[in-house]
Amino acid sequence: MRSNNMVAMILAGGRGTRLFDLTKKVAKPAVHFGGKYRIIDFPLSNCANSDVSTVGVLTQYESILLNAYVARDQNWGLDVKNGGVYVLTPREKDQADFEAFQGTADAITQNIDFLDSLDPEYVLILSGDHIYKMNYANMLGYHKVRNADATIAVLEVPLREASRFGIMNTNRNDRIVEFEEKPAKPKSNLASMGIYIFSYKLLRKYLVADAKNPNSSHDFGKDIIPMYLKDHKKLYAYRFRGYWKDVGTVDSLWEANMDLLKENSELDLGDPEWKIYTEDANALPQFIGKEANIDNCYITQGSVILGRVKNSVLGTNCRVEQGAKVYDSVIMPGVKVGEGAVVNRCIVADGVEIPPGAKVGDKNSEHITLVAE
């Protein structure tokens, strides 16, 4: 595989506190999505499909599963010569205390030796908590054509929602002139997706300087980007069109799963040109029983469906017994729904057993019920 001299660094230390029990034992990037995937499969697959073959994954919070998971780089076709997935965790260093990553920029600074050893021309900074399909090679092409110092992927959001995001104010040529974090009165609707391409040499200088600044929070959005702007560095907005979702809450995780049920969904995981890869579950095909009733569902291998399932996403090796009913729900891998049980508007966490006859969730609820052990 041809290399494009760009190394990706995926920030995967996020705790995902608003996912509550889903992230009690695993980091947010390891949370299941779409029946057979984990969230981090998306940036990893995007890297693989974009010819970015060296990927550092920066983990911190509850990282045992995540470290082991991403280390199997053959799952994403990233096990190439001169490439691979590198798990980077906070570590003790000579003449420095053992310290957790303090901010997004600090996480990269602490791994400057790693980047130096690879000597890349460009560094791609990604987040491990978003669901989207994106060709980073195109973004790199844009970065090169503009001769940019940094390029930030942006999404056009409705202006009334813009105050929830970090907003890039640009000139006519999409050169970024100002960055505002969650502005009360947004001047533009270009929201940062947390995806950056930096020319490494310059970034390295800024990271080193930032590390010495005691007043910095060592964050890309809060510190590094404003410094670049102050120094009139060339920052460009790269407009992304397509599906992108931050699945930070139970409701948004549920919604993103439900988007898979739509015909012609923007998030088409069946596109043979842009597959999303994941671990091989080695499960049986799905077995659908004589009395099963399936309507508008997204179901993956290993499932045994004997009851009624409607408007739902069902994960690997889950089992819906006879007389059980699952409506408008996301059922994660390994879940058993007992005979006659009813599940309504829920996310059921992996491995949970819903006892026969139990009723969970409410079809009229405002929010989605999270069922976890």
Add this chain to the structure above:
Amino acid sequence: MNALGIINFEDNTATIDGLGDYRPVAAMTFLGRYRVIDFILSNMTNSGINSVQVYCKEKPRNLIDHLGQGARYNINSKRGKLRILYGEKPFSSPIYNTDIANFALNMQYIEADPNPYVIVAPSYFIYQFDFNEVLKQHLDSKADVTVLYTNTNKAKTEFLGCDVITMGKNKRIQSFDKNRGNTKNKQISMEAYVLSKALFIELIEKASEASSLYWFKDILKDSVKDLKIRGYGVRGYVACLNSLPEYFRISMELRDREKADQLFKAGWPVYTQTNDSCPTRFALNSSAKESVIANGCVIEGKVEGSIIGRNVTIREGAVVKNSIIMTDSYIGKGAKLDHVVVDKYAMVHHVNKLEGTDEAPVYVKRRDRI
């Protein structure tokens, strides 16, 4: 385990009409996401056999693609080896393309293998089995050859053309005959043999001298007097995919998860090539019952009692009953199928109705457009 695994090919008693025109039985898709060879190969690797030779009579393309270098079957990339072997020499007539001829042509690889025992088994018998058990008994009994067999009371309709064994004291095999379907209770040889490598080589040489038309099973049949050949009964689910109706019947039988669980036991994974297909989407107002469905499909119509392979599309208004639809096929709007086997990459969209029977399912060719 100190045995070399040899996956043999089936002889001419096994012909699967249609499907067999494109690939050996070993490479046929089965239950939506498997190939027939996955079962015996997984049995071998799960038993701890790390050196496997797969013999291929012809059309190796499918098998090479499917098997890869063995990592997907859990064969160790450093200490193990999976070889796909075939007679590189052209045969003046297909009748000379026997297993013996292929073993003889690849003798250097058999000789070079350091394991003292061989386990020879074809892929068209499917079952779940730990070879450690039989190797242990083979050694304890001091038999020359141990042959796996299954008891059946359906020999009138199943295992037709297979070898039937008769056994005497201590399960010593006295004869091998053909199952011609005349009685219902029979002991069927599963053509899986355990023997020392030295004897295996000796028998290959003997067979080559006896006749250029000999198969390994023929030389065994000739040797029942001279060698101590013992039977080893295999309990549990055993099926032989040796004709289109049998392929069809066995597939249909395994739609039942309880039946299938005899073949797929916990802790005994059946490995296969993965494809990174996304989950299957069942559209609004679709319906599916009593079926086995692989990933990557879009089901808009009605599916009943069928086996649906990877990346199959079944459009609105289509009704697929008691049928086997293979990988990447397309069933168009309103098509009605009953007892049909649709081979890979086929499109059924201009015919409204296809109807076969249990004994004679309709076969739609690979890449056909009808």
